[in-house]
Amino acid sequence: MHSSGKTLNGSEIFIECLRRENVDYIFGYPGGSLLKVYETLYDVKDIVHILVRHEQGATHMAEGYARATGKPGVVLVTSGPGATNTVTGIANAYMDSSPMVVFTGQVPSTLIGNDAFQEADIVGITRPITKHNFLVKDVKELAMTIRKAFYLATTGRPGPVLVDMPKDILNASCVMDWPETVEIRGFKPTLKCHINQVEKAAQKIAHAKRPLFYIGGGVISAEASEELRALAIQQNIPVTMTLQGLGAFPGNHPLSMGMLGMHGTYWANQAVNKCDLLIAVGARFDDRVTGKVDTFAPQAYKIHNDIDPTNVDKNIQVDLPVVGDAKNFLAALLDVMPGTKENRDPWLAEINAWREQCPLSYSSEDNSLRTEFVIEEVSKQTKGNAVVVTDVGQHQMWTSQFYTFLNPRSIITSGGLGTMGYGLPAAIGAAFGIKDRPVVLFCGDGGFMMNIQELVTAVHHKIPIKIFLINNSFLGMVRQWQELFHQEKYSFTDLGNSNPDFVKVAEAFGCKALMAENPDGAKEAIKEALAWNDGPILVDFRVVKKDMVFPMVPAGGSISDMLLARLNPKTMV
Amino acid sequence: MKHIISVLVENKFGSLNQVAAMFSARGFNLESISIGETEDREISRMTIVTRGDDQIISQVLKQLNRLVDTIKVIDLTRQPHVERELLLMTLKLTKTQQHEIFELINVFKGKVVDIKQKSITIEVIGSPDKINTTIDIFRVYGIKELARSGAVAIHRGE
Numbered sequence: 001m002h003s004s005g006k007t008l009n010g011s012e013i014f015i016e017c018l019r020r021e022n023v024d025y026i027f028g029y030p031g032g033s034l035l036k037v038y039e040t041l042y043d044v045k046d047i048v049h050i051l052v053r054h055e056q057g058a059t060h061m062a063e064g065y066a067r068a069t070g071k072p073g074v075v076l077v078t079s080g081p082g083a084t085n086t087v088t089g090i091a092n093a094y095m096d097s098s099p100m101v102v103f104t105g106q107v108p109s110t111l112i113g114n115d116a117f118q119e120a121d122i123v124g125i126t127r128p129i130t131k132h133n134f135l136v137k138d139v140k141e142l143a144m145t146i147r148k149a150f151y152l153a154t155t156g157r158p159g160p161v162l163v164d165m166p167k168d169i170l171n172a173s174c175v176m177d178w179p180e181t182v183e184i185r186g187f188k189p190t191l192k193c194h195i196n197q198v199e200k201a202a203q204k205i206a207h208a209k210r211p212l213f214y215i216g217g218g219v220i221s222a223e224a225s226e227e228l229r230a231l232a233i234q235q236n237i238p239v240t241m242t243l244q245g246l247g248a249f250p251g252n253h254p255l256s257m258g259m260l261g262m263h264g265t266y267w268a269n270q271a272v273n274k275c276d277l278l279i280a281v282g283a284r285f286d287d288r289v290t291g292k293v294d295t296f297a298p299q300a301y302k303i304h305n306d307i308d309p310t311n312v313d314k315n316i317q318v319d320l321p322v323v324g325d326a327k328n329f330l331a332a333l334l335d336v337m338p339g340t341k342e343n344r345d346p347w348l349a350e351i352n353a354w355r356e357q358c359p360l361s362y363s364s365e366d367n368s369l370r371t372e373f374v375i376e377e378v379s380k381q382t383k384g385n386a387v388v389v390t391d392v393g394q395h396q397m398w399t400s401q402f403y404t405f406l407n408p409r410s411i412i413t414s415g416g417l418g419t420m421g422y423g424l425p426a427a428i429g430a431a432f433g434i435k436d437r438p439v440v441l442f443c444g445d446g447g448f449m450m451n452i453q454e455l456v457t458a459v460h461h462k463i464p465i466k467i468f469l470i471n472n473s474f475l476g477m478v479r480q481w482q483e484l485f486h487q488e489k490y491s492f493t494d495l496g497n498s499n500p501d502f503v504k505v506a507e508a509f510g511c512k513a514l515m516a517e518n519p520d521g522a523k524e525a526i527k528e529a530l531a532w533n534d535g536p537i538l539v540d541f542r543v544v545k546k547d548m549v550f551p552m553v554p555a556g557g558s559i560s561d562m563l564l565a566r567l568n569p570k571t572m573v
Numbered sequence: 574m575k576h577i578i579s580v581l582v583e584n585k586f587g588s589l590n591q592v593a594a595m596f597s598a599r600g601f602n603l604e605s606i607s608i609g610e611t612e613d614r615e616i617s618r619m620t621i622v623t624r625g626d627d628q629i630i631s632q633v634l635k636q637l638n639r640l641v642d643t644i645k646v647i648d649l650t651r652q653p654h655v656e657r658e659l660l661l662m663t664l665k666l667t668k669t670q671q672h673e674i675f676e677l678i679n680v681f682k683g684k685v686v687d688i689k690q691k692s693i694t695i696e697v698i699g700s701p702d703k704i705n706t707t708i709d710i711f712r713v714y715g716i717k718e719l720a721r722s723g724a725v726a727i728h729r730g731e
């Protein structure tokens with residue numbers, strides 16, 4: 001234990017602990033139970049507090065920051081409504097395994113349980129959506145608790161941790177003891193893979209004729225892209241990625257198959273269907289990936305590397321589980337791979353034939369603007385180098401298909417929870433963390449309204465994000481399901497006559513805004529937006545209204561159920 | 574099949590809640606759960622009785638292990654162990670049945686803990702199966718109220 005020797009109050013201890021955890025930003029919103037902390041913050045210069053406009057915004061900002069940088073995002077909110085407003089953002093970070101520490105103010109210890117003003121049992125509420133959470137009961141425990149919270153959030157499978165701090169604890173004083181190391185009896189994640197399992201995996205890989213890598217976000221959080229690239233190229237093995245795994249392997253490499261699953265590429269899904277060896281790394285066999293589990297990769301011997309043992313054999317029984325960190329797994333594989341390998345050229349030729357048979361394509365009739373074009377154009381103009389943030393819906397899936405991700409930590413998107421309203425704050429958070437690459441946001445006209453208040457935060461801090469609003473006047477993804485599976489009953493998904501004028505709205509917030517409604521106009525607008533660095537800029541892309549995302553494997557379906565295009569072509573406008 | 578799982582957890586606020594919440598969030602069956610301090614006051618032992626096929630039980634064990642406050646998880650089902658449950662039960666007492674009731678209490682090695690004019694309260698200790706049988710047998714005499722502790726279990730010593 002390192003004792004500072006100084007007597008500090010709880011609020012000062014809180015700030016001092018954040019300093020020692022190398023926190024540079026706090027995304028927060030004040031309130032009654034946090035007055036002492038905000039009093040302390042007033043004079044703090046080395047940690048920047050960003051005032052959000054809704055606590056949900058703070059959580060998504062913190063997550064965007066975390067996913068872009070790999071460092072934990074930090075949230076500070078008051079008790080009661082401040083705390084309950086963070087629930088969606090915490091659940092989102094939990095589902096996508098993002099490191100985040102959320103600090104909530106709480107009513108004074110003596111009032112807990114009394115239905116006090118602005119009391120909510122946030123520890124109880126967030127128990128199933130946090131990796132762990134704490135209620136601090138003594139100021140002497142505050143430093144240790146904060147240390148544990150950061151340790152838990154960032155060690156093993158990352159995730160959100162919540163620390164609830166009653167008002168009296170923040171006012172009470174003690175000598176601060178800063179523990180240099182943390183020891184938690186019940187938390188000992190397995191990082192190093194068992195060498196026997198790795199050797200078995202290497203043998204299987206060496207002898208497979210039709211192997212396939214199935215790569216998830218775990219490879220990105222483990223910073224294992226280099227090892228993946230080396231191994232895939234050395235072994236000549238094609239790579240398909242989940243939504244969160246995109247960028248782990250360069251999308252322009254001939255071995256890249258793009259995304260698999262519900263809206264994955266035809267050839268990636270065919271490859272899954274026909275492979276004789278599936279090597280899943282840092283991926284969790286989510287139902288949006290597998291569809292019907294009985295028919296998922298039916299011919300494959302399945303190797304599954306995951307840092308979280310609960311992911312193994314959860315949705316699908318695998319043949320060879322390897323628990324451990326993805327970087328450790330891939331590096332260990334590189335060490336033990338035998339020199340010889342099967343000839344995979346016939347397998348790659350087969351995949352390329354599928355690719356040619358059903359490429360990702362779209363056509364623009366009558367000069368109308370399509371989302372696919374916008375995203376492809378942004379991909380070209382940014383040379384695949386942007387940090388791309390999305391909201392949830394059709395535009396999100398098109399982003400996965402038409403933006404060519406070249407590097408890890410390049411897509412920031414709500415995968416597990418599918419939270420509309422995530423995009424704008426996540427993009428702002430990402431831009432606080434990353435200054436040397438453009439941060440672009442693709443956002444639907446529905447989801448943009450869900451956290452639009454954060455535009456103020458972006459304007460105030462002159463955050464140069466490019467907000468590419470994909471305005472199709474519909475809750476497009478729901479509309480798509482209604483057309484395909486619900487007798488074209490477009491129940492409450494048409495926003496056409498209720499959407500605001502987004503350009504005017506943005507301008508009222510003090511945000512520069514443009515509009516584009518045809519391909520040439522879009523090209524110009526994208527160029528202008530990428531050149532604009534004086535704060536955020538929004539482009540309202542008036543895209544065709546009734547476009548649909550294909551291919552599509554219907555929920556719970558098999559590869560053989562894959563839809564490749566509209567059955568009865570009709571107008572999209 | 575039925576499994577009996579022993580879990581050592583940090584003896585602190587919220588540990589029991591964590592476990593119970595995990596069972597309900599993941600849709601696992603929870604037949605009984607009991608908790609108490611161990612020889613080390615910082616550690617509590619939970620005994621959990623659950624049901625499921627091998628795949629479900631393997632998930633249950635992994636999910637229990639994953640909770641930060643759990644220190645050790647042991648599936649006692651296929652290991653030598655002792656399993657006990659306490660039953661407290663109040664029965665109607667009538668002159669005509671008195672004799673039979675006392676006889677049965679002896680058969681089940683029960684104890685009378687309270688006796689009134691029209692009722693008798695007994696305790697029985699045994700495996701959950703024995704407790705089930707006890708309840709079935711006594712049902713005909715009119716059970717007024719009963720309480721079960723849930724199973725507690727421990728490894729057999731060496």
Ligand SMILES: Cc1ncc(C[n+]2csc(CCOP(=O)(O)OP(=O)(O)O)c2C)c(N)n1
Nearest residue numbers: 393394395420444445446447474475476477
């Ligand atoms: C908070 C929330 N509410 C509802 C949904 C269900 N939902 C999924 S996609 C979608 C439509 C999104 O519409 P828009 O933002 O315009 O994007 P588009 O699909 O048109 O690209 C809806 C309502 C959700 N994912 N999140």
Ligand SMILES: [Mg+2]
Nearest residue numbers: 444445474476
């Ligand atoms: Mg829309």
